[in-house]
Amino acid sequence: MSDSEHGRSTKLVEGGRRKDWRGQLVNVPVERASTILFDDVAELSASRPGVGTYRYGLQGTATHWALAEALTELEPGAAGTVLYPSGLAAVTTPLLALLSPGDELLVPDNVYGPTRKFCETILKRMTIVTRYYDPLIGSGIADLIGGKTKAILLESPGSLTMEVQDAPAICAVARERGIVTLLDNTWATPLLFPALAAGVDVAILAATKYVGGHADVMLGSATATEKYYQRIQTATWDLGHALSPDDAWLGSRGLRTMAVRLRQHQESALKVAHWLKARADVGLVLHPALPDCPGHEIWRRDFTGSSGLFSFELKTPGKAARAKFVDSLKLFGIGYSWGGYESLVLPVDPVRSVSKPPASNLVRLHIGLEDADDLIADLDAAFDQAGR
Ligand SMILES: *Cc1c(COP(=O)(O)O)cnc(C)c1O
Numbered sequence: 001m002s003d004s005e006h007g008r009s010t011k012l013v014e015g016g017r018r019k020d021w022r023g024q025l026v027n028v029p030v031e032r033a034s035t036i037l038f039d040d041v042a043e044l045s046a047s048r049p050g051v052g053t054y055r056y057g058l059q060g061t062a063t064h065w066a067l068a069e070a071l072t073e074l075e076p077g078a079a080g081t082v083l084y085p086s087g088l089a090a091v092t093t094p095l096l097a098l099l100s101p102g103d104e105l106l107v108p109d110n111v112y113g114p115t116r117k118f119c120e121t122i123l124k125r126m127t128i129v130t131r132y133y134d135p136l137i138g139s140g141i142a143d144l145i146g147g148k149t150k151a152i153l154l155e156s157p158g159s160l161t162m163e164v165q166d167a168p169a170i171c172a173v174a175r176e177r178g179i180v181t182l183l184d185n186t187w188a189t190p191l192l193f194p195a196l197a198a199g200v201d202v203a204i205l206a207a208t209k210y211v212g213g214h215a216d217v218m219l220g221s222a223t224a225t226e227k228y229y230q231r232i233q234t235a236t237w238d239l240g241h242a243l244s245p246d247d248a249w250l251g252s253r254g255l256r257t258m259a260v261r262l263r264q265h266q267e268s269a270l271k272v273a274h275w276l277k278a279r280a281d282v283g284l285v286l287h288p289a290l291p292d293c294p295g296h297e298i299w300r301r302d303f304t305g306s307s308g309l310f311s312f313e314l315k316t317p318g319k320a321a322r323a324k325f326v327d328s329l330k331l332f333g334i335g336y337s338w339g340g341y342e343s344l345v346l347p348v349d350p351v352r353s354v355s356k357p358p359a360s361n362l363v364r365l366h367i368g369l370e371d372a373d374d375l376i377a378d379l380d381a382a383f384d385q386a387g388r
Contacts, residue, residue, distance in 0.1 A: 008074060008191055009259045015070025016252065021062035027256075030249045031061035049237060051080065058237055063245040067252045071205070071221050074190040076197050079229040082222045082236050083243045083251075087206020090220025091184060092118045094202050095151065097235030098180055098228065101127045103150040108135040108165065109355040110158030112184060116351070132353040136294055138166035142173045149177075154200070155184035156193075157295070160348045160364060161357050162286040162311060164295030168302065171199030180228060186210075186339075190223075191259055192305045201225050202232065209339025210307065213254040213261055216340075217247050261341070261369065265308030268375065269367035275376050276312050281383055283313030284359045294358055308367040309338050311348060313359035316386050322347050322361055325386035331370055331378040338366035343375055 006014065022028045034057040038044040047055050052065055060068075060083070068081040075081075084090040091112070099105060107119055109132040119130035133144055135158050152174050156165035167183060174181045182202040183195045189210050195203035205211060207219035224232055273287040284292040287310035288299040299306070314322050326334060332345035344366040350357040367375065 011073050012070070012191075012259055013256055015073045015255070016066030016068070018062075018066070018069075021066055027252060028062055028066035028249070030245050031063050032245050033057045033061050036061075051233070058240065058242050060243070060248070061245055063252070064243060064248045067248045067255070068221070070252065070255055071190075071207075071211075071223055075194055075203055075223045077225060078196050078203075078223045079226040080224065080233065082224070082229070082233050083248060084220035084222070084236070084241055085243050085247070086218045087186060087204075087208050087220040088112075088114050088118070089241060090204050090206065090222050091115050091153075091182075092122070093236050093239060093241065094182055094204065094222045094224075094228075094232045095123065095153070096239070097232045098151055098182075098202075099123070099126075099128050100150075102148060104129045104131060104146060104148040106131050106133050106141065106144055106149060106152045108133060108153065108155055108158055108163075109352050110135050110161050110163055110350065110357075111153065111155050112159040113351065115153070115155075115184070132355075134355040135163040135165050136355075137170070139169040139173055141170045145173070145177060145179065149179055151180045151182065153182050153184070155186075157187050157288050157293075157299070160311060160350045160362065161359075162288055162293050162309075163358075164288050164293065164299040164303075166295075166298050167193075167195070167200060168198045171201075175199060182222075187307055187309055188303060189258065189262065189307070191262060192307065193303050196223070196225060198302065201228050206339075207251055208337060210258055210262060210265075211251050211254050212339070213258060214250075214340055215337065215342060217250040217254075219243070219247055219251045262305070262307055264369055265367060266306050268369070268372035269306065269308045269310060269365075271372040272365065272367050272375055272379070273310055273312075276379070279383070281315045281387065283315050283361075286311040286313075286358065286362070307339075309364070310367075311362045311364040314361045314363055314386070317361065319347070319361075321386045322363065325382050326363065328382035328385035329378055330381075331375055332365065340366075341369045343368035343370055
């Protein structure tokens with residue numbers, strides 16, 4: 001176990017690597033198990049489900065516990081981390097664990113699309129009502145809280161349009177009223193925004209993105225305070241979610257280099273974003289570290305850096321020109337997800353219920369670990385194509 005006084009890069013290297021779990025190896029190995037054998041009936045009868053206790057595959061093995069412990073250590077104030085087979089499951093399962101029929105949930109209007117769909121289908125069928133709020137609402141969230149409001153979801157920066165939320169203000173209001181807060185922290189990770197220290201109760205990662213880091217694993221995590229951790233862990237077991245140990249191991253392997261990768265994503269993404277901002281055929285550049293981005297001042301106040309994902313407005317009008325621009329790129333792959341070592345591009349059209357996106361004709365970029373100058377040359381050529 002790493003010392004809580006250590007820096008975050010040291011914690012990334014040391015986290016979860018207990019000698020009991022790794023033996024003489026550097027990293028904790030893959031332990032595959034459904035059945036775990038007991039010595040006798042007395043040991044069987046005494047066994048209780050718990051993290052760190054070999055009992056049944058559903059409760060995991062050292063491979064899972066090591067990743068969960070390493071993630072817990074990155075969030076000062078956390079009691080534990082629950083692992084999931086996808087980022088989406090890490091959003092939906094804690095909500096199922098904490099909400100009951102008749103409850104109301106507040107969700108930012110720029111929330112990740114599949115999270116919105118879960119609210120509109122499964123939660124709705126359970127008579128759990130979702131009310132969307134302007135992501136820039138800040139402490140004004142108090143006006144939306146009613147007697148049935150039981151949870152507030154945050155996502156900062158939000159999907160596609162990147163608004164940065166005033167999480168400390170929202171969480172302060174929620175805590176005063178006894179309402180649980182859950183933050184999707186996928187863009188920043190705890191390295192750029194330690195969420196629990198800002199007042200969040202449950203910090204969620206689509207670990208598929210920067211924790212995995214190599215576009216080859218689906219993974220999620222929810223790191224929670226003492227008050228909520230056990231409830232979420234128990235509900236996750238009750239629902240039968242089991243993460244493959246191979247995927248947990250890929251998470252641990254990715255995590256060790258997350259800080260260095262993020263530093264490079266940050267440097268290259270800023271270079272590309274500033275280059276885009278200087279172009280006449282680009283409108284708003286929605287990168288939290290640039291003043292165009294709604295909530296930029298909050299990013300400056302609360303975050304220690306930026307990552308590789310942002311959007312920009314293509315001024316050349318029409319979806320056809322946008323498609324031509326995207327299709328002309330050679331180094332940017334067209335595909336879902338992000339956070340891997342490779343650059344990606346998507347044309348995006350935000351869906352809103354109560355607020356307006358800051359711009360339209362948006363293109364979302366994930367800046368990977370290629371040379372930034374090569375990416376800029378590729379973008380330059382694609383602008384030429386789109387303008388023809
Ligand atoms: C990708 C993503 C998710 C879902 O993660 P998956 O592992 O793809 O299920 C959740 N939230 C945000 C903000 C994401 O970008």
